[in-house]
Amino acid sequence: MPTTYANPRYPAVVPAAVRSGRPEHRQVAIVGAGLVGLTLALDLASHGIPSVVLDEDDTVSFGSRAICFAKRTLEIYGRLGLGRRMLEKGITWKTGRVFHRDTEAYAFDLLPEEGHEYPAFINLQQYYAEEWLVEACNATGLVEIRWRNRVSAVENRPEAAHLWVETPEGDYTLHAEWLLACDGARSFIREALGLPFEGKVFRDRFLIADVVIDKAVEFPTERWFWFDPPFHPGQSVLLHKQPDGVWRIDFQLGWDADPEEEKRPEKVIPRVAAMLGPDVPFALEWVSVYSFRCRRLARFVHGRTIFAGDSAHQVSPFGARGGNGGVQDADNLAWKLAAVLRGEAPPSLLESYDAERIPAADENILHSTRATDFITPKTPAARAYRDAVLDLARRFPFARPWVNSGRLSRPAVLAGSPLNTPDSFPGGAVPGSPAPDAPVLDAGRADWLLRHLGGTRFTALVFGPPRALTLPQGVVALFVTEADTPGALWDHSGLARARFGVPAGGAVLLRPDQHVAARFADPDPEAIGAAHARALGRAAPPLRRAA
Amino acid sequence: MPLDTRPRVADPDAIFALLVEAHAGLDEAASRRLDARLVLLLMNHIGDEAVLREAIRLARESAQA
Numbered sequence: 001m002p003t004t005y006a007n008p009r010y011p012a013v014v015p016a017a018v019r020s021g022r023p024e025h026r027q028v029a030i031v032g033a034g035l036v037g038l039t040l041a042l043d044l045a046s047h048g049i050p051s052v053v054l055d056e057d058d059t060v061s062f063g064s065r066a067i068c069f070a071k072r073t074l075e076i077y078g079r080l081g082l083g084r085r086m087l088e089k090g091i092t093w094k095t096g097r098v099f100h101r102d103t104e105a106y107a108f109d110l111l112p113e114e115g116h117e118y119p120a121f122i123n124l125q126q127y128y129a130e131e132w133l134v135e136a137c138n139a140t141g142l143v144e145i146r147w148r149n150r151v152s153a154v155e156n157r158p159e160a161a162h163l164w165v166e167t168p169e170g171d172y173t174l175h176a177e178w179l180l181a182c183d184g185a186r187s188f189i190r191e192a193l194g195l196p197f198e199g200k201v202f203r204d205r206f207l208i209a210d211v212v213i214d215k216a217v218e219f220p221t222e223r224w225f226w227f228d229p230p231f232h233p234g235q236s237v238l239l240h241k242q243p244d245g246v247w248r249i250d251f252q253l254g255w256d257a258d259p260e261e262e263k264r265p266e267k268v269i270p271r272v273a274a275m276l277g278p279d280v281p282f283a284l285e286w287v288s289v290y291s292f293r294c295r296r297l298a299r300f301v302h303g304r305t306i307f308a309g310d311s312a313h314q315v316s317p318f319g320a321r322g323g324n325g326g327v328q329d330a331d332n333l334a335w336k337l338a339a340v341l342r343g344e345a346p347p348s349l350l351e352s353y354d355a356e357r358i359p360a361a362d363e364n365i366l367h368s369t370r371a372t373d374f375i376t377p378k379t380p381a382a383r384a385y386r387d388a389v390l391d392l393a394r395r396f397p398f399a400r401p402w403v404n405s406g407r408l409s410r411p412a413v414l415a416g417s418p419l420n421t422p423d424s425f426p427g428g429a430v431p432g433s434p435a436p437d438a439p440v441l442d443a444g445r446a447d448w449l450l451r452h453l454g455g456t457r458f459t460a461l462v463f464g465p466p467r468a469l470t471l472p473q474g475v476v477a478l479f480v481t482e483a484d485t486p487g488a489l490w491d492h493s494g495l496a497r498a499r500f501g502v503p504a505g506g507a508v509l510l511r512p513d514q515h516v517a518a519r520f521a522d523p524d525p526e527a528i529g530a531a532h533a534r535a536l537g538r539a540a541p542p543l544r545r546a547a
Numbered sequence: 548m549p550l551d552t553r554p555r556v557a558d559p560d561a562i563f564a565l566l567v568e569a570h571a572g573l574d575e576a577a578s579r580r581l582d583a584r585l586v587l588l589l590m591n592h593i594g595d596e597a598v599l600r601e602a603i604r605l606a607r608e609s610a611q612a
């Protein structure tokens with residue numbers, strides 16, 4: 001069916017261990033070359049950490065999967081060198097419209113605020129993201145992706161995880177000091193280790209049709225969501241534009257729908273035609289029927305095995321929180337594992353991955369569950385309230401925020417993290433927040449603040465003129481000033497300091513994943529040192545209260 | 548501020564009649580939706596989440612066995 005994209009086929013890799021019969025030893029093995037496994041491999045490589053990535057398949061994501069990539073994800077890919085490419089190919093959108101029956105209930109703007117490099121969302125097919133991640137991983141020379149390597153058994157030992165791997169030419173065993181299980185929602189590793197994956201199934205089915213619409217037909221670049229439209233009574237429909245002239249249409253079908261029957265073109269084409277109208281020529285690109293679940297592992301870190309992405313948590317797609325959440329897992333885990341492997345942090349730092357990403361997963365599950373319950377009311381009362389909200393939304397602005405057609409992915413604020421140094425500044429990016437972006441001028445050139453933050457080291461962002469500071473090893477200073485000053489970024493709009501919420505002369509300690517670790521009224525090296533130790537999970541020297 | 552359960556409506560008979568009349572001619576589903584709209588309008592007017600939580604709790608508790 002597809003005409004706009006041909007999946008690359010990567011050659012199978014048969015490592016030497018198949019012939020030698022001896023176990024292979026690796027520091028880091030990642031299982032799953034999906035969105036999350038590849039992001040993790042690339043991020044680790046940016047820290048100089050090599051990894052081997054095993055995938056049972058020989059290609060990137062197939063068919064209709066993620067399309068909405070959120071601002072924070074783009075910022076993470078910006079840090080990893082892929083952000084601009086995604087932005088250029090992707091469809092940028094920020095307006096959503098909600099319809100009820102045959103009228104528009106209301107429209108919303110996702111990012112009303114200016115002064116960020118990346119928009120609230122772009123739409124881009126998951127396979128492009130993965131294909132570019134594969135290229136980027138290969139270019140590092142540190143990531144070895146082994147296609148058609150299927151993990152068929154695993155043993156999680158105290159000192160290493162042992163994997164049994166099948167290739168087209170025979171099996172081998174791999175001993176990995178760290179096993180990163182990114183093997184998706186049906187994770188073999190999770191099952192093999194007997195870890196319960198609990199949550200709820202939504203008794204509903206959705207038809208996902210990706211269609212190519214004739215270029216001559218104009219639709220605005222917006223997210224359109226219908227409750228109970230005339231062309232699909234009693235159910236919901238979502239329309240989204242993708243690159244290559246492809247449109248994603250999700251039809252809610254109800255639990256009783258027969259998935260095989262619903263996938264037949266004779267069934268799908270009339271549904272799409274009823275929606276688009278008689279004068280819109282289209283061709284089917286992909287068709288699939290899904291039911292959705294929300295569930296997670298009780299913990300993501302299990303000794304030498306760490307889960308990330310869909311293997312750790314699964315959400316319904318309303319809100320685009322699956323892939324976006326998984327990419328944030330990778331962002332969170334990579335620098336911590338790198339710090340542990342380099343001996344800069346104790347292995348216990350990895351426990352903070354649980355402490356930070358479990359609440360984030362719960363937030364995603366909560367929002368996606370609530371959205372699913374709003375879209376598919378479970379009881380007559382729920383339905384009455386849902387419809388009442390929609391009835392009122394047309395006339396009364398107060399009811400519009402009650403309409404839940406998916407609360408679109410926002411970055412998690414790791415507010416309760418043990419790595420944060422609490423402070424008492426009113427407002428701004430509190431410890432645990434991802435750093436807000438801001439426009440700056442770098443020696444007269446227009447630039448973005450986030451491009452200068454994070455990466456392989458901590459950043460002491462100082463809102464004041466450049467000067468000598470004694471900072472702990474692994475912390476680099478970045479000066480941002482209110483006036484054009486050599487050696488500093490010029491915060492010409494004042495947005496940078498305002499968004500961080502620190503006074504003039506203040507400072508912010510940022511982690512390699514660009515999250516705020518601590519804020520200070522002035523860049524006192526001792527306070528920065530203490531916050532840095534704390535953010536690395538090291539026993540910190542007694543804390544003087546910051547700010 | 549807790550939920551105010553003291554008598555506050557001056558003419559309960561009139562308001563009661565008004566409420567029942569509002570449902571005139573509606574089938575069960577439409578009637579339910581009218582109530583739902585009413586609840587939402589009033590909830591927004593009240594605004595205070597603690598008060599709303601208490602009202603929901605008391606409403607649930609007050610059903611006759």
Ligand SMILES: Cc1cc2nc3c(=O)[nH]c(=O)nc-3n(C[C@H](O)[C@H](O)[C@H](O)COP(=O)(O)OP(=O)(O)OC[C@H]3O[C@@H](n4cnc5c(N)ncnc54)[C@H](O)[C@@H]3O)c2cc1C
Nearest residue numbers: 032034035036056066067068151183184309310322323324
């Ligand atoms: C219809 C739909 C729409 C979606 N829309 C969005 C969206 O708009 N935005 C968003 O953020 N998310 C969305 N998602 C969710 C998103 O697709 C997933 O969250 C994301 O793919 C998870 O990535 P992952 O790397 O964890 O897992 P996967 O992408 O599933 O990758 C797992 C990989 O592991 C490999 N593997 C599995 N078992 C083994 C084994 N035993 N040995 C070796 N390899 C193995 C597989 O081959 C696969 O490559 C959507 C999902 C669906 C289904």
